[in-house]
Amino acid sequence: MSQAVSISALSKRDTQVSILIIGFMFFIFGFVSWVNAILIPYFKIGCELSNFQAYFVTFAFYISYFVMSVPASFLLKKVGFKRGMMMGFWLMSLGAFIFLPASMTRTYPIFLFGLFTLGAGLAILQTAANPYITVLGPQESAAQRISIMGIFNKGAGVLAPLVFAAVILKATDSDLFKNLANMSGEARNAALDELVGRVTVPYAIVGSVLFLLGLVVRYSPLPEIDTDAESEELAMVNSSKHNIFQFPHLILGALAIFLHVGTQVIAIDTIIGYAGSMNIPLMDAKVFPSYTLLATIAGYILGIIFIPKFISQVNAFRICTILGTLFTLGILWAQGEVNFMGHQVDLSICFVVLLGLANSLIWAGIWPLALDGLGKFTKLGASILIMGLCGNAIMPLFYGYFADLYDLRSAYWVLFPCYLYLVFYSIYGHKIRKWIF
Structure with a gap:
């Protein structure tokens, strides 16, 4: 493990190169994560699943964050950022290769195990990358840097479903999906086997690329930085702190992350199914x-332009949480139809799209507030926040359950209390430094 350096010791060029490398990693994170948006309806058809069962795609992928985040922090302390990132890429590579036997046998639990392994590798990478980019510059502009990372991440997310769909779906599949119910058992199974088997080659390529990326990052010029550095004043303040649970603003921030990512993945991963309900x-x-x-x-672009020059990152955070609350009510209560991308749809689907805008600066708002003042506890604190990403695993299951119980639109009620809590954290929760009990 190479010697860690302080942020102040990095030159402007070192900082820019580091931001570029971490940005590339966030692109990979986004590509691997947001392909789930197309995997959910794909497996729902190919493996003959209910809404609830199909959302185990996100559960298997993101529950690994809860399992792996704290072990990841200890791994990073032991081997450093670069070796840890290499191991994370290699674990993701293994997860991609697990898709091969799953696709050959059309076995949904094996697919879920592959997704869990992919998520475990990504948990290591996220535990390293998020605190790294948060401390790589002044705290007041952390949201700006995180927004840049978000552009890399969501830019990959825009491409991922389109690329994946282009690779595994054919123009004739619309007829196949319509005729499946009328096929005999043997013909139906053969058609579904062929459909699911199409992921074999793409995931073999993904696994190989991820393995090579691990080597690239390991030998890149990315410096080892000391994310746990603390001033004498901060060291004195934290001298009486012996465990991570003595930082209420961090624990409340982890819950905020849990709810935020849950709302984000619901907005992205359910929209295909919701559009399907509109024929x-x-x-x-x-x-x-x-x-x-x-x-x-x-x-994100608005955040980069306006933070911190025209608006503070905490006020941008507050505005986004309030918008999320209002857009959720728009999904539930909006009446009428509009022409959306050539289709006549219910107006409510436009508010599902707008949730993307509301969610944009919430992640960037939570991280610097939750990690503020942690000092030597920063790596462990980051792992606690990354554990909150299991909200991606659990919240879609609630949505899927209520979608089966009621309907796809009513199920969006699960978002409302989430945004109310995020409003609370943005205004008051992040200021709490002592538990009241």
């Missing part, structure tokens, strides 16, 4: 997640 076929609806992600990118 929009999968072949057309496959691009809808990209619209939500483009709205998120628009929010």
Whole structure:
């Protein structure tokens, strides 16, 4: 493990190179993560699943964050950022290769195990990359740097469903999906085997690329930085702190991350199914997640332009949480129809897209507030926040359950209390430094 250096010791060029490398990593994170938006309806058809069962795609992928985040922090302390990132890429590579036997046998639990392994590798990378980019410059502009990372991440998310759909779906699949119910058992199984088997080659390529990326990052010029450095004043303040649970603003921030990522993944991963309820076929609806992600990118660009010059990152955070609350009510209560990308749809789907804008600066707002003043506890604190990403695993299951129980639109009620809590954290929760009990 190479010697860690302080942020102040990095030159402007070192900082710019580091931001570029971490940005490339966020692109990979986004590509691997947001392809789930197309995997959900794909496996729902190919493996003959209910809404609830199909959302185990996100559960398997993101529950690994809860399992792996704290071990990842200890791994990073032991081997350093660069070796840890290499191991994260290699674990992701293994997860991609697990898709091969799963696709050959059309076995949904094996697919889920592959997704869990992919997520475990990504948890290591996220535990390293998020605190790294947060401390790589002044705290007041952390949201600006995180917004740049978000553009890399969501830009990949725009591409991922489109590229994946182009590779595994054919123009004739619309007829196949319509005729499946009328096929005999043997013909149906053969058609589904062929459909699911199409992921074999793409994931073999993905696994190989991820393995090579691990080597590239390991031998890149990315410096090892000391994310746990603390001033004498901060060291004195934290001298009585012996465990991570003595930082209420961090624990409340982890819950905020849990709810935020849950709302984000619901907005992106459910829109194809919601469009389907309006009689929009999968072949057309496959691009809808990209619209939500483009709205998120628009929010990131606004953040880069206006933070901190015209608006503080905490006020931008507050505005976005309030918008999320209002857009959720728009999904639930909006009446009428509009022409959306050539389709006559319910107005409410436009508010699902707009959630992308509302969600854009929430992640960037939470991180610097939650990590503020942690000092030597920063790596462990980051792992606690990354554990919150299991919200991506759990919240879609609630949505899927209520979608089966009621309907796809009513299920969006699960977002409302989430945004109310985020409003609370943005205004008051991040200021709490002592538990009241």
